[in-house]
Amino acid sequence: MADDTLRIDRSAKTLRTLALERMREAIMDFHFQPGERLVERPLCNQLGVSRSVVREVLRQLETEGLVQMIPGHGPAVAKPDLGRTDEIYELRALLEGIAAKACAASATDDQIALLDATLAKLLEAWASGVPAEVMRATTKFYEALFESADKRVAWEIVSGLNVRINQLRSMTIASANRREPAIAEMHEIMDAIRSRKPEAAEAAARRHVESAWNIARTALLVSGEGKADLLGRDEAHSGQSSL
Amino acid sequence: MADDTLRIDRSAKTLRTLALERMREAIMDFHFQPGERLVERPLCNQLGVSRSVVREVLRQLETEGLVQMIPGHGPAVAKPDLGRTDEIYELRALLEGIAAKACAASATDDQIALLDATLAKLLEAWASGVPAEVMRATTKFYEALFESADKRVAWEIVSGLNVRINQLRSMTIASANRREPAIAEMHEIMDAIRSRKPEAAEAAARRHVESAWNIARTALLVSGEGKADLLGRDEAHSGQSSL
DNA sequence: TGTCATCTTATGGTATACCATGATATGGAG
């Protein structure tokens, strides 16, 4: 009976889902600049879908925090939450801390092996030097960490926080001399988990977030003094930004 | 036919916003049962708005976690996250703890006065004995607490968690003998904040969540053994559920 | 020439109509 060979792909993604993923990715990869207007009708053309679909997608991205509705002007790519970065990093430290702790306390050997594998991929990504790859691999690693810790809700929250500081994260990853310390910090976390030391794992995870936080802070200072960019420019925006 | 009980008057904000708020409230107040199907076109009639509006509202409620899309069946009121309640209460304890701590450490006298006022309202609500009132007043109190602690993001997260255990919360509030302990716990939190003892405030806040958690756990056990309700029944659902 | 009123246009918001598909219910044939 169980012959799946000709079973139809039941998970047929709806057009809206595809459009949603595409848009989310486009925003997170900065194909749209923060602050850039997202005019509905042009978006229909760019995505090749109808306005209804675009509008529903925009509503979802809005509640996800990736898109802001400017009253009287419609949707725009959300600008980063500069006033809340401290709190966001604090929460990340807290949550990633408890995940690492729980993981060290209760992960199975299989789960630890999986974590090792994703960590290896993360190292490869660092070696490649492509920031977007590093970010993706980092996300994968943490996803596995939270999964092993059985903290799915916490993972959803952390993911939500990360979209709000997406720019900061990519800046910290691209920052000079971040590579060696980051790798060392990740190894500390894994070592503590492997040797089943919950407290040490929690501390290591918090340290990792805190060091990223420090980088982000100095990055903010620099861009704050210098060109005062980051807040999204109002000048000529990239317009059609082909998807 | 025309069930005008939740028809909205289009005057101030956008129609979609009004419909969203109305629906959110209706779900949280159990005018729709968990698991109940939310068929689009009937909803249009009940709300008195077009399908576009309903669909966009449903998308938003979906990403907020109040509505689940059942593949091939469309939207339904989300059932509570019974498998995740432990994690949710754990996170609430963590977050309300840090808010209370920060509040005790840095709240101004004005803010403390405001907290006292909301606490007084909460006591009134308990005196009234109306669970929905108690819930509302509790929410107000915590909102003020997080605001005074300058933890807006954390508050958003806690609010999000609360919608996922909305039923549990109303059960714990309605539970017998909850009133006196709850009031005592809240006073402990406020006393610690007033006397500027961050650690004590954090501990008190955590204790409060944990005792609610215990009530919720026993409530779950009872309903689990007993009628096995709570998960939302598939039998005759209330249909038009006059709002 | 400068200011103000008006017109136009772009945009968002809302309402419907339509189609294809998949799920469910119904009712008749065997």
Added chain:
DNA sequence: CTCCATATCATGGTATACCATAAGATGACA
């Protein structure tokens, strides 16, 4: 009574049409 064909319904997806408003362009008058 069972099983299958059909009808019905709900949904996802699309396309339009209409209206209100805000921004920008135009033009008249002081």
